[in-house]
Each structure stands twice: as C-alpha cells, then as structure tokens.
Amino acid sequence: MTAPARTDRGSEELIRAEEPVLAHNYHPLPVVVARAEGAWVEDVEGRRYLDMLAGYSALNFGHRHPALVEAAHRQLDRLTLTSRAFHNDRLAGFAERLAALTGTDMVLPMNTGAEAVESGIKVARKWAYDVKGVPADRATIVVAADNFHGRTTTIVSFSTDETARSGFGPFTPGFRIVPYNDLAAMEAAVDETTAAVLIEPIQGEAGGLIPDDGYLAGVRELTRRKGCLFVADEIQSGLGRTGHTLAVEHESVVPDVVLLGKALGGGIVPVSAVVGSREVLGVLHPGEHGSTFGGNPLAAAVGTAVVELLETGEFQRRAAELGTVLREGLAALVGRGVVGFRARGLWAGVDVDPSLGGGREISERLMREGILVKDTHGSTIRLAPPLTVTAEELAGALGTLEKVLTT
Ligand SMILES: *Cc1c(COP(=O)(O)O)cnc(C)c1O
Numbered sequence: 209m210t211a212p213a214r215t216d217r218g219s220e221e222l223i224r225a226e227e228p229v230l231a232h233n234y235h236p237l238p239v240v241v242a243r244a245e246g247a248w249v250e251d252v253e254g255r256r257y258l259d260m261l262a263g264y265s266a267l268n269f270g271h272r273h274p275a276l277v278e279a280a281h282r283q284l285d286r287l288t289l290t291s292r293a294f295h296n297d298r299l300a301g302f303a304e305r306l307a308a309l310t311g312t313d314m315v316l317p318m319n320t321g322a323e324a325v326e327s328g329i330k331v332a333r334k335w336a337y338d339v340k341g342v343p344a345d346r347a348t349i350v351v352a353a354d355n356f357h358g359r360t361t362t363i364v365s366f367s368t369d370e371t372a373r374s375g376f377g378p379f380t381p382g383f384r385i386v387p388y389n390d391l392a393a394m395e396a397a398v399d400e401t402t403a404a405v406l407i408e409p410i411q412g413e414a415g416g417l418i419p420d421d422g423y424l425a426g427v428r429e430l431t432r433r434k435g436c437l438f439v440a441d442e443i444q445s446g447l448g449r450t451g452h453t454l455a456v457e458h459e460s461v462v463p464d465v466v467l468l469g470k471a472l473g474g475g476i477v478p479v480s481a482v483v484g485s486r487e488v489l490g491v492l493h494p495g496e497h498g499s500t501f502g503g504n505p506l507a508a509a510v511g512t513a514v515v516e517l518l519e520t521g522e523f524q525r526r527a528a529e530l531g532t533v534l535r536e537g538l539a540a541l542v543g544r545g546v547v548g549f550r551a552r553g554l555w556a557g558v559d560v561d562p563s564l565g566g567g568r569e570i571s572e573r574l575m576r577e578g579i580l581v582k583d584t585h586g587s588t589i590r591l592a593p594p595l596t597v598t599a600e601e602l603a604g605a606l607g608t609l610e611k612v613l614t615t
Contacts, residue, residue, distance in 0.1 A: 219252045237575050237582075244271035247597040249580065258605055260574075260581045262594045264412070265444045265555075268471035269517055270594035276474035279513035280506065287505045292498060298508035305515045306481060309453060310466055314489035316482040317503035317511075321443040321469030322358030324480035327497060328406065328439050328467050329362065331482060333382075334491040335437060336403030347403040350436075352388035356413030357406070357441055389419040391426045398430065404437035404465070405430075409455035412444040415588040416550045416557025424459040431464075437488060443469040443480070448595050450553035451528030453518055458552070464488050474514045479507040523595045527553040533599050534591065537606035545613025555592045562587040564613060573612045579605050 217225065219240040239257065241249045247270050249259050262268060269276060283298070290296045303315040316331070318324045329349060336347040351357075353368045364372050365379035373379070384402075386393040388411060398405065409424055411417040431438040440463040445455035447468065456463055465488055469480035482489065501507070517523060531553040538549045538556060549558045560570050567583025574581055574589075581589050593602065 217252075222252065237571060237580065239575055239580065246270040246272075247594045247601060255578070257575065257578050257580045258593065258597070258601055260579055260591050260593045260605055262592050263475060264470060264582075265447070265449050265592055266470040266473065267475040268448050268523065268595050269474060269514070270596035271475060273474065273517070273596070275517060276476055276510055276513050279509050280474075280476050283506050283509035289501070289504045289506070291500050292503060296503075296505040296508065298505040298512065299503045302503075302508035302512045302515070305512060305519075306468075306472075307483060309515050309518055310468075310483045311462065312466065312483040313486040314484060316489055316492070316497075317507070318469075318480040318482065318499050319478040319501050319507070320358075321467070321480050322360050322363055323499060323502075324443065324467040324469050324482050325357045325363055325406075325441060326360055327482045328404075328441075328465055330497055331465065331484070331488060331491060332404035332406075332437050332439055334496070335488050336401075338491050339487065340403070340435065342401050342403065346401050348382050348384055348399070348401045349403055350384045350386060350394060350397045350405045352407045352411070353385050354388060354411055354414040354417070355406075355408060355441075356411070357408075388414070388417060389423050391423065391430060394427065395430055395434075398434045398436060402434065402436040404439045406439040406441065408441045408445060409458070410445045410450065410552060410555070412555075412557075412590070413584060415559070415584045416552075416555060416590055418550050418552055421459070424456055424461045428459075428461045428463070437465055438463040439465040439467065441467045443467055445555075447471040447514070448518060448523040448527050448553075449555050449592065451531055452524055452553075455552070472511055472514055473507065474510045476510050477507050479511045479514075481511075527555075527595050530554050530595075530597065530599060530602055533602050534606070537603065541606070541610055541613065544610065554595055554597070556590065557584065558589050558591060558609075560587045560589060560613065570612065574608065577608045577612060579608050 222240045240252045242252045243250045250256050306315050333347045336342040351366045357363045362380040366383035367373050384397045386397045440456050442454050465484035473479035535551045545561050547559045547561050549556050567587050567589050571581050571583050583589050
C-alpha cells in the first residue's frame with residue numbers, strides 16, 4: 209500500500225487530518241504554513257501572510273535568515289552531535305561570544321526555554337546552599353504573578369494561570385508569588401531563605417506588561433541588599449526585541465543570571481542558555497546537571513551566527529527605530545478600536561475594544577487580511593514581527609489592523 213502524497217493535501221484537509229492524531233494542546237489559527245522567507249510566510253495554497261508573531265520572538269531575524277541558514281548548512285555537513293561526553297569544536301567559541309555579548313562570565317547551554325528556566329532554578333538553589341548557606345531543602349524563589357516561564361511541572365507550580373496548572377499537581381514547593389511591578393511586596397517576600405527573585409523584564413504572555421520605570425533597577429537594588437540573586441527571564445524579551453540586546457538594559461541593570469532561548473536558535477534549532485557570573489554558574493560540578501543535546505555543535509554553530517548578527521547592533525537599532533513606527537501607529541488607533549496598548553521596541557500588547565470581538569476573533573480577521581498575530585488573554589493581541597520587517601511592511605500591517613477594527 210502506498211501512502212498518499214502528503215503535499216497533495218490542501219490546508220483544510222491537513223487541518224482535519226491533525227484532529228484525530230495530534231494532542232489538542234494548541235488551538236492554532238486555521239492557516240497551514242508551507243514555506244517562509246524573512247517576515248513573510250506562505251500557506252499550502254500559496255497565500256502570503258506577514259508574520260507579526262515571529263514565533264514568540266524565536267524568529268527575531270526572520271524566517272531562514274541567509275547567514276543563519278548558511279551556518280546551519282555548513283555545520284550539517286561536518287558534525288551535528290557529540291553529547292557533552294566529548295568536547296566539540298564549536299562550543300568554546302559559542303560560549304565565549306555569548307558571554308561577551310551579554311557581559312557575563314559563564315554559559316550553561318540548554319535547548320528549550322523551559323530547560324533554561326529549570327536550570328536557572330537549580331543553579332539558584334545550589335548557590336543558596338553552597339554560597340549563601342541556606343539550610344538544606346529550605347531555599348525559596350520569589351516570582352511574579354501572571355508570569356510565563358514555560359510548561360514543566362516545576363514551572364507551572366508557580367504559575368498563576370489556572371489553565372496551565374489545573375490537573376497537573378502535585379506541585380513543586382519553594383516558590384513565593386508576589387504581584388508584578390510591586391517592589392514593596394517583593395521586599396516583604398524575600399528573606400534569609402531566598403535564593404533568587406525570578407522575573408520577566410516585560411511580561412509577554414500576560415499581554416506585554418511593562419513595569420514602571422525604576423522597577424528593574426529596584427529589583428537589582430533589593431536583591432543585592434538582601435543577598436539573593438536576580439534571575440531575569442529574557443527568553444522572549446531578549447536578543448534585540450526591545451531595542452537592546454537585553455530588555456534589562458533599558459534600566460542599565462545587570463542581573464546575576466539571565467535566561468535566554470527562543471531567538472538564540474535563529475528560528476532553526478532550539479537553543480537556550482543560562483548566562484551569569486562565575487560565582488553563580490561556578491556552583492555546578494560534573495554530573496550535577498546536564499542535557500544530551502545541550503551545546504550540540506549544530507546548536508552552537510547557529511547560536512554563534514545569531515550572536516554575530518547581534519554583535520553588529522543592527523537588529524537592536526532596527527527594533528528601536530521601527531518601535532517608534534509601531535507606537536505612533538498604535539497611538540493613532542487609540543479610540544478607534546484600540547482601548548490601550550503597551551509597547552517597547554518592536555513588541556506590543558494591544559487591547560482591542562471587546563465589543564469588536566475577542567482577541568481570537570480579531571486574529572482570525574487579520575489572518576484573512578494576510579496578517580498573522582496571536583491573541584493573549586481576552587481582547588489583547590500581541591504584535592512582534594521579525595526585526596527584519598521594513599517600515600513599509602509594518603505600516604501596511606497597522607493599516608490592515610485599522611481596517612479590521614474600523615470596518
Ligand atoms: C517561551 C518562553 C519560555 C519557555 O520557552 P520554551 O522554549 O517554550 O520552553 C520561558 N520564558 C519565557 C519568558 C518565554 O517567553
């Protein structure tokens with residue numbers, strides 16, 4: 209029996225085919241992407257869409273950036289995997305350049321964002337016991353309400369999103385949840401057992417919530433004064449998105465530990481990392497933590513090419529400049545279908561007038577007009593195109609948003 213030619217199936221047929229065989233843990237927009245380049249994707253029928261989500265910032269450099277694809281191709285032809293049982297010739301260069309880019313000493317390479325978060329939690333706890341002197345198994349980590357740090361059992365243990373948690377207990381203890389953007393509450397939650405404060409510099413999943421000016425600097429001051437670590441989850445906010453290499457640079461803050469992921473893999477392979485000072489990452493010894501694929505040569509080659517792109521500063525500059533276009537465009541829509549928005553760099557959470565439909569409905573209407581976005585909660589949509597998008601493309605997308613909201 210011959211299998212049907214998969215490529216002969218149209219979008220609707222492919223969507224129907226997923227239903228019985230694919231776990232229903234997502235509810236994608238009804239678009240089936242078959243190819244992509246730069247900021248544009250094309251579906252099975254050849255319809256083109258501007259990608260205004262960019263894989264939640266995994267595609268900061270656009271789809272198939274030539275330098276990244278070339279780095280991947282070159283590495284595919286040479287060496288792809290060794291495991292960390294052996295050294296590989298790509299890892300030292302990757303770690304050196306990533307540490308230099310982020311102004312840190314050491315790199316712990318992982319694959320997915322959730323793994324970087326898990327690794328950051330383990331490192332912070334180990335630091336608390338080995339360096340700070342917290343009694344065994346007593347370490348606490350202070351986190352913010354409405355956080356999004358990933359989907360593992362430990363990470364959903366400190367989520368405040370019931371959909372993400374419900375049905376997955378029992379949960380990992382040792383976390384204290386305080387309101388985001390509230391330094392007094394954080395101060396009250398930090399005590400002698402606290403290993404770290406773990407926050408997102410901008411809460412993406414929560415709708416692009418930007419804390420008040422001074423909050424990140426305040427977290428830095430507080431954690432230093434209280435003697436615990438500041439761990440910044442920059443998996444979505446980092447690597448150019450906000451107009452800086454790291455979003456914490458907006459307040460000239462240097463955390464003890466930064467978690468990176470998403471864009472670090474150039475939209476090609478999963479690459480994540482924990483970067484931080486030698487005092488902190490130095491607590492790990494052989495055998496205490498690891499990952500079969502972490503730091504593999506293909507990931508290191510692509511990650512190095514990503515760092516090379518960021519070293520030019522071009523993408524950070526584009527995000528800052530185009531961010532002005534984005535903010536001005538959105539400001540013009542306030543009162544005309546938009547009730548409010550938050551934006552930094554090329555990243556916005558847009559609250560749409562609920563009477564015009566939920567975020568999902570607006571996303572579907574934008575899809576039919578050739579713009580791909582993702583809703584978050586309620587009537588909020590997020591806009592985060594690749595940093596390679598042009599000002600004209602961005603203006604076009606804002607024009608389409610206006611059309612969808614006003615006609
Ligand atoms: C996406 C994301 C994660 C999890 O990354 P995965 O690669 O999906 O595991 C963690 N933190 C933040 C802020 C994220 O945006």
